[in-house]
Amino acid sequence: MNSRALPHVVIIGCGFGGLQAAKVFAGKPVQVTLIDRCNHHLFQPLLYQVATAGLSAPSIAAPVRHIFCRQKNVTVLMGEVVAIDSERRHVEIEGAGDIGYDHLIVATGATHSYFGNDAWAVHAPGLKTLEDAFDIRRRVLLAFEHAERTADEDQRRAWLTFAVIGAGATGVELAGTLAEIARHTLAGEFRRFDTRAARVLLLEGGARVLPAFPAALSEKARLQLNALGVEVHTNTRVTAVDSAGVTVVHAGETACFAANTLMWAAGVAASPLGRALEAPLDRAGRVQVNADLSLPDHPEISVIGDLASITCEGKPVPGVSPAAKQMGRCAARNVLARIAGRSPQVFRYIDYGSLATIGRKSAVAVLGNVRLWGIPAWLVWLFAHLYFLIGFRNRIIVMIDWAWAYFSFQRYARIVIGAWKSERRL
Amino acid sequence: MNSRALPHVVIIGCGFGGLQAAKVFAGKPVQVTLIDRCNHHLFQPLLYQVATAGLSAPSIAAPVRHIFCRQKNVTVLMGEVVAIDSERRHVEIEGAGDIGYDHLIVATGATHSYFGNDAWAVHAPGLKTLEDAFDIRRRVLLAFEHAERTADEDQRRAWLTFAVIGAGATGVELAGTLAEIARHTLAGEFRRFDTRAARVLLLEGGARVLPAFPAALSEKARLQLNALGVEVHTNTRVTAVDSAGVTVVHAGETACFAANTLMWAAGVAASPLGRALEAPLDRAGRVQVNADLSLPDHPEISVIGDLASITCEGKPVPGVSPAAKQMGRCAARNVLARIAGRSPQVFRYIDYGSLATIGRKSAVAVLGNVRLWGIPAWLVWLFAHLYFLIGFRNRIIVMIDWAWAYFSFQRYARIVIGAWKSERRL
Numbered sequence: 034m035n036s037r038a039l040p041h042v043v044i045i046g047c048g049f050g051g052l053q054a055a056k057v058f059a060g061k062p063v064q065v066t067l068i069d070r071c072n073h074h075l076f077q078p079l080l081y082q083v084a085t086a087g088l089s090a091p092s093i094a095a096p097v098r099h100i101f102c103r104q105k106n107v108t109v110l111m112g113e114v115v116a117i118d119s120e121r122r123h124v125e126i127e128g129a130g131d132i133g134y135d136h137l138i139v140a141t142g143a144t145h146s147y148f149g150n151d152a153w154a155v156h157a158p159g160l161k162t163l164e165d166a167f168d169i170r171r172r173v174l175l176a177f178e179h180a181e182r183t184a185d186e187d188q189r190r191a192w193l194t195f196a197v198i199g200a201g202a203t204g205v206e207l208a209g210t211l212a213e214i215a216r217h218t219l220a221g222e223f224r225r226f227d228t229r230a231a232r233v234l235l236l237e238g239g240a241r242v243l244p245a246f247p248a249a250l251s252e253k254a255r256l257q258l259n260a261l262g263v264e265v266h267t268n269t270r271v272t273a274v275d276s277a278g279v280t281v282v283h284a285g286e287t288a289c290f291a292a293n294t295l296m297w298a299a300g301v302a303a304s305p306l307g308r309a310l311e312a313p314l315d316r317a318g319r320v321q322v323n324a325d326l327s328l329p330d331h332p333e334i335s336v337i338g339d340l341a342s343i344t345c346e347g348k349p350v351p352g353v354s355p356a357a358k359q360m361g362r363c364a365a366r367n368v369l370a371r372i373a374g375r376s377p378q379v380f381r382y383i384d385y386g387s388l389a390t391i392g393r394k395s396a397v398a399v400l401g402n403v404r405l406w407g408i409p410a411w412l413v414w415l416f417a418h419l420y421f422l423i424g425f426r427n428r429i430i431v432m433i434d435w436a437w438a439y440f441s442f443q444r445y446a447r448i449v450i451g452a453w454k455s456e457r458r459l
Numbered sequence: 460m461n462s463r464a465l466p467h468v469v470i471i472g473c474g475f476g477g478l479q480a481a482k483v484f485a486g487k488p489v490q491v492t493l494i495d496r497c498n499h500h501l502f503q504p505l506l507y508q509v510a511t512a513g514l515s516a517p518s519i520a521a522p523v524r525h526i527f528c529r530q531k532n533v534t535v536l537m538g539e540v541v542a543i544d545s546e547r548r549h550v551e552i553e554g555a556g557d558i559g560y561d562h563l564i565v566a567t568g569a570t571h572s573y574f575g576n577d578a579w580a581v582h583a584p585g586l587k588t589l590e591d592a593f594d595i596r597r598r599v600l601l602a603f604e605h606a607e608r609t610a611d612e613d614q615r616r617a618w619l620t621f622a623v624i625g626a627g628a629t630g631v632e633l634a635g636t637l638a639e640i641a642r643h644t645l646a647g648e649f650r651r652f653d654t655r656a657a658r659v660l661l662l663e664g665g666a667r668v669l670p671a672f673p674a675a676l677s678e679k680a681r682l683q684l685n686a687l688g689v690e691v692h693t694n695t696r697v698t699a700v701d702s703a704g705v706t707v708v709h710a711g712e713t714a715c716f717a718a719n720t721l722m723w724a725a726g727v728a729a730s731p732l733g734r735a736l737e738a739p740l741d742r743a744g745r746v747q748v749n750a751d752l753s754l755p756d757h758p759e760i761s762v763i764g765d766l767a768s769i770t771c772e773g774k775p776v777p778g779v780s781p782a783a784k785q786m787g788r789c790a791a792r793n794v795l796a797r798i799a800g801r802s803p804q805v806f807r808y809i810d811y812g813s814l815a816t817i818g819r820k821s822a823v824a825v826l827g828n829v830r831l832w833g834i835p836a837w838l839v840w841l842f843a844h845l846y847f848l849i850g851f852r853n854r855i856i857v858m859i860d861w862a863w864a865y866f867s868f869q870r871y872a873r874i875v876i877g878a879w880k881s882e883r884r885l
Contacts, residue, residue: 072600072875089515091872098648099873108650111604112879127879129608164877174498178537182555222524224534430856446517447525449498451590453538453553 039064039106040372042365043124043132045114045306046140047074047097049354050338053361054138055107061369065107066132068124072096072111075163076422078354079431081203084166085210086174086218086444092431094163095423114141117309119331136333136368139306139320140361143339143352146302146317153274157196157295160203167450169296173211174449176294177231181223187291193231194292196279198271199299200237201245202389205254207296208235209392212261217442233263234290236281238270238299243389243397245351250397253406257395271299301352303340310334315342324379326364332371335364345382354421356382390414393439465490465532466798468791469550469558471540471732472566473500473523475780476764479787480564481533487795491533492558494550498522498537501589502848504780505857507629509592511636512600512644512870516589518857521849540567543735545757562759562794565732565746566787569765569778572728572743579700583622583721586629593876595722599637600875602720603657607649613717619657620718622705624697625725626663627671628815631680633722634661635818638687643868659689660716662707664696664725669815669823671777676823679832683821697725727778729766736760741768750805752790758797761790771808780847782808814840819865 040063044051047069058065073094082088101107110132116125123133145159158168173195180192193215197208215231222228235242235258241251242258242265258265266283273280278292303318312328313321319342322328326335326343337360339352350356359382367377386400390411398410405413415435422428438444466489470477473495484491499520508514527533536558542551549559571585584594599621606618619641623634641657648654661668661684667677668684668691684691692709699706704718729744738754739747745768748754752761752769763786765778776782786806793803812826816837824836831839841861848854864870 070879071877072604072873089517089872090876091515091874094874096873098645099869102648105650108607109648110608111601111875112608126608130610162877163874167876175537178498181534182536182538182552184556219524222528222535224531430859433856433859443525446515447498447522448517448520448589449537450516450593451497451588453496 040135041066041133042136042138042368043068043134044138044140045069045124046142046304046338047071048077048140048142048338048357050142050357050361050364051138051140052100053358054140054337054365055101055104057362057365057369058106059104061106063106063369063372066110066134067097067101067107068110068112068114068126068132069097070111070113071162072098073163074100074423077161078418079422080160080163080166081206081210083163083446084160084169084173085207085214086170086446086448087210087438088431088434089446090163090166092427092434093422095427100423114306117306119310119328119334122333134333136371137335138361138364138368139310139334139336139340140338140357141304141306141340142357143301143303145297146300147297148300150274153297156274156276157198157279157297159297160207169207170446171449172294173214174447177219177223177228178449179293181225189226191278191291191293193226193228194234194278194290195231195294195296196234196236196290196292197296197298198236198274198279199297200235200239200242200265200267201298202243204235204237204296204298205242205258205389205391207298208233208263209258209261209390209395212258212263213392213442214444216262218444218447229262232292234292235263235265236269236271236279237265237267239267241267245387246389246397246399247404250399250404250406254389254391254397257391257406261392261395301339307336307340310336312336317342325367325377326360326380327367327377332377335367337361337364343380345380350380350382353387355385359383388414388417466561467492467559468562468564468794469494469560470564470566471495471550472568472730472764473497474503474566474568474764474783476568476783476787476790477564477566478526479784480566480763480791481527481530483788483791483795484532485530487532489532489795489798492536492560493523493527493533494536494538494540494552494558495523496537496539497588498524499589500526500849503587504844505848506586506589506592507632507636509589509872510586510595510599511633511640512596512872512874513636513864514857514860515872516592518853518860519848520589521853526849540732543732545736545754545760548759560759562797563761564787564790564794565736565760565762565766566764566783567730567732567766568783569727569729571723572726573723574726576700579723582700582702583624583705583723585723586633595633596872597875598720599640600873603645603649603654605719607651615652617704617717617719619652619654620660620704620716621657621720621722622660622662622716622718623722623724624662624700624705625723626661626665626668626691626693627724628669630661630663630722630724631668631684631815631817633724634659634689635684635687635816635821638684638689639818640870642688644870644873655688658718660718661689661691662695662697662705663691663693666693668693671813672815672823672825673830676825676830676832680815680817680823683817683823683833687818687821727765733762733766736762738762743768751793751803752786752806753793753803758803761793763787763790769806771806776806776808779813781811785809814843816840
């Protein structure tokens with residue numbers, strides 16, 4: 034392609050950061066190659082709703098190719114980048130050889146971390162991908178099916194006990210929704226037990242839920258969780274996770290919860306690709322970047338999103354989607370500036386506020402100096418997420434799903450893929 | 460439960476037959492246990508649309524429990540029946556012990572058959588379950604991704620060649636939709652090839668497509684398939700299937716098609732549970748039942764749907780959903796008749812006609828003496844399927860999906876679950 038004569042920009046990862054970066058290059062004199070392991074851009078803020086059977090996967094995932102079908106200078110490749118050679122300036126795609134670049138934007142984000150206890154992963158899956166969401170959905174729905182099948186009361190109690198580890202936004206969303214499912218969605222559908230007897234535990238090592246929020250809103254969140262029937266345990270550190278349940282330490286006391294269904298929402302770690310850059314990393318494995326998001330010795334390489342470690346006006350930039358989008362736009366504009374011989378701009382993070390939902394009509398929100406909770410916060414959350422959801426069509430479908438779920442207390446996607454045999458717990 | 464004092468009816472399988480049977484018992488003095496391997500009733504006539512990314516799984520699957528949440532004399536159990544003891548009158552559920560019955564209705568349907576070549580299954584998956592549909596969706600979407608990744612022209616051609624084996628309703632639907640995806644849905648989204656170069660082969664051993672339809676409509680269907688770009692090969696017998704493609708014999712000549720994506724729509728075999736009944740089976744493994752759908756030596760056992768072999772007015776009853784529904788109602792009413800000391804009724808199949816869709820605005824239909832094709836047949840198909848689709852909500856969502864797909868030529872569910880690595884061909 035003669036377009037190869039143009040500067041070649043390679044973007045790794047099509048999350049919020051990579052997507053925004055690629056869009057900046059629309060109509061610009063560059064050739065862009067966008068590489069992602071998945072064929073879709075995932076709207077992660079709503080992933081917990083797929084995990085809890087509220088939405089179907091395609092409602093929150095848009096095919097990357099379709100997003101860029103009209104942006105002809107973008108080539109989308111599905112594959113995994115396994116190596117980056119910053120000297121010879123090419124990346125290696127597993128099974129598809131090397132691709133050279135003039136400018137590289139790395140946006141591979143973060144994954145969940147078990148703080149060295151990777152053996153816990155099989156018992157307490159995290160929630161980062163659609164696969165994770167389907168796994169959690171399957172475990173939750175099958176737990177109730179097991180409870181209906183068994184004649185053993187202890188086993189039934191274990192199947193009806195759900196423990197969410199970590200009370201950040203995802204943990205709070207999962208716990209609140211699980212309580213709703215037990216109290217409302219499934220009520221009256223089982224003959225051998227009352228689904229409202231199900232216990233939902235939210236285990237947090239820190240002093241309060243939603244630690245990123247002001248203490249007053251954390252307290253509001255805790256009250257709303259209690260109202261939904263969630264047992265919130267703060268200052269409770271998880272010391273062991275196995276097929277029988279979870280062991281915790283609280284105020285020096287050790288306790289065990291017999292729970293057959295566990296979810297991990299406690300820790301995130303940067304994508305391993307950060308190490309391939311031979312750049313300084315912070316404790317979480319994130320790449321420490323210059324003020325303009327480039328690497329110290331490699332102005333042609335930028336790192337953005339959850340993989341980047343950067344402070345702005347003395348405060349570390351949080352690993353949230355608005356920050357990733359802003360970094361994506363900044364990094365792409367800096368690439369264009371360098372090509373045009375202009376000097377790059379430093380990254381400035383604009384904090385529009387933060388939102389966390391807990392359940393129907395309950396959420397918390399910080400918007401500048403305004404603090405909201407309950408219905409007002411929930412409405413802000415609702416419309417913010419509909420507004421940012423990719424694809425006009427998805428917005429309509431999600432709106433219908435939510436309206437229907439709200440009035441019927443039902444959940445649309447209560448489907449376990451596959452037969453019982455293939456779903457048995459190993 | 461004191462309700463156990465009531466006659467206990469066990470229904471195995473919640474397809475069209477089992478679902479209808481269970482509904483007949485609403486408010487009747489019986490205790491019903493409905494056992495299925497899946498947690499959902501699947502609307503199989505639209506399964507090919509999940510496989511071709513047109514619909515999301517939850518749109519065509521309804522949770523069995525929810526269907527019966529208000530019918531309190533129905534207990535739903537998720538599990539697999541592995542044995543039937545017709546002497547001691549109980550069934551064994553894998554991992555959940557025995558369940559006794561007074562009356563048993565077996566409705567476990569059919570699965571696909573490779574006519575003794577089970578090794579073909581890994582290369583040419585069939586389409587019976589949601590898992591199958593996801594597998595086919597993944598293979599089709601990844602084939603185009605492989606074609607974009609590879610630099611080898613022969614490999615690209617093999618990735619862009621799709622072969623559907625068997626030209627019954629499912630095969631015709633799959634082939635027609637695949638051609639549309641290549642011609643319209645994905646057009647312009649790849650940079651290294653033109654998706655319209657993709658070949659879709661429909662291979663049929665018999666003399667014509669849709670053999671269950673009148674010859675004139677088979678010809679109409681073939682013309683419509685050609686118009687969509689499908690290469691129809693009739694009188695073409697498949698002799699080998701492997702990772703390189705498919706080998707066929709046509710008019711004594713052997714030919715090989717290099718195709719990396721194959722689909723099996725050729726043969727069905729009755730569910731293996733039929734053998735557990737120790738009743739006479741026909742060649743397809745279906746249970747030969749009395750005129751009232753009961754077993755020769757066991758009036759308390761009925762077999763219905765695709766698992767039952769029965770003739771009505773001299774003609775064999777076809778394995779279609781209307782027949783299964785009618786059998787379900789008949790078998791359930793006969794159970795109630797026996798309980799009431801009345802004599803059971805013989806089964807009469809009412810043929811309302813048959814429909815097969817080929818693509819947008821193309822289908823064929825037989826309604827009594829009326830034969831339709833093209834747009835009229837397609838409209839009949841459209842509304843018939845919307846009408847029979849379970850759940851008011853699903854109908855609305857599916858209608859929106861279809862309207863959107865029709866006008867945008869897009870397909871909603873183009874999502875490959877999981878990352879590239881986990882999707883690699885072994």
